Amino acid sequence: MSAAGNPRVERVEAAGQAPARVGESPVWRVAEQALYWVDIPAQKIVRLRLDSGERSEWLLPEKVACIAFDRRGSVLAGCETGLFAVALNEASADAATQAVRGNEPVKVTGRKLAAPVFACADMRFNDGRCDRQGRFWSGTMVQDMAAANPAGALYRFDAHGVLSAPVVDGLITQNGLGWSPDGTTMYLSDSHPSRRKIWAFDYDVETGEPRNRRVFADLNHYVGRPDGAAVDADGCYWICANDAGQLLRFTPHGKLDRQIAVPATKPAMCAFGGRNLDTLFVTSIRPAAGASEHDGHVFAVHPGASGLPEPEFAGEL
Incomplete structure (x- = not known):
């Protein structure tokens, strides 16, 4: 296993910004050359234009855990009560004036697209993204992780606006979605903490059905907990090892071959x-409690691998 030559890891946020409480769902939008992410409990979607350092924030009415874009730039967001369409571009004029108003986030509302029948109270969506064919996938979880309640499930939302029945159930803290x-x-x-597993499925690209579930990597044998992930152009799977301050790369055969340390103890998701597309x-x-100056921030590393457009x-949202 390689330590990846100790590539340099840098913080990339605009100077002076407060850290996120739960930074998740980074998405690089090629059309804008900008990085988006969310802060779940703060109910925010954040955008950073790297060339200029311009940062914009949008405040939603409820917690937002994951986002994807359609071709027009509208956002599909997995939130507390369901999936929502959010038009950030309609608030762009307000966003441009944020600096004048002290960088206050622009308040936006969304249009509910679909909602599952939650198995119990106090649930929300968690990790989510689109497959290569443009179907949106996201899973639910009980917000009180200490309860270790396996009431979570994984859902598929297709281009026709249909939310599936649970495709995978029995999940405690769903994460790590990605496709080869x-x-x-x-x-x-x-x-x-009681699971710490990554699974692989054979995926039918025509029907959007996963089959033949098997253990791809068991992080009980490595470090940390498997949080959000990204797949590179070579088909290797990068996972954030939460609680261990590490990025781990597994080959398509499930072999750990790269390990990169990051300054934050709890890396959450990578993109x-x-x-x-060579920056992770x-x-x-x-x-x-016990947070360092780096925890809650966003980092960039050049790992010697490239990704694919999200x-x-x-x-249409």
Whole structure:
């Protein structure tokens, strides 16, 4: 296993900004050359234009855990009560004046697209993204992780606006969604301390059905908990090892071959971006106690691998 030559890890946020409490769902939007991410409990979507350092924030009416874009730039957001369409571009004029108003976030509302029948109270969506064909996938979880309640499930939302029945159930803290470059392998993790597993599935690109679930990597044998993930152009799977301050790369055969330390104890999710898609952006969580100056910030590393453009939602929001 390689330590990846100790690549340099840098903080990328605009100077002076407060850290996120739970930074998640980084998405590099090629059309804007900008990085988006969310702060779940703060109910915010954040955008950073790397070239200028311009930062914009949008405040939603409820917690937002994951986002994807459609071709027009509208956002599909997995929130507390369901999936929402959010038009950030309609607030762009307000966003441009944020600096004048002291960088206050622009308040936006969303249009509810669909909602599952939650198995119990106090649940929300968690990790989510589109497959290579533009179907949106996201899972639910009980917000009180200490309860270790396996009431979570994984859902598919297609271009026709149909939310599936649970495709995978029995999840405590759903995470780690990703697809191989050809789309025929789907990855999923459960990051709860009692699970710490990553699974692979054979994925039918025509029907959007995963089959043949098997353990891809068991982080009980490595470090940390498997949080959010990214797949590079070579088909290797990068996972944030939460609680261990590490990024781990597994080959398509499930062999750990790269390990990179990041300054934050709780890296949460990673995504490839930058002009050549050769930068790995990493969001992080700020612990309630004992946080360092780096926890809750976003980082960039050049790992010597490149990614693929993040798929857009195939429907119209």
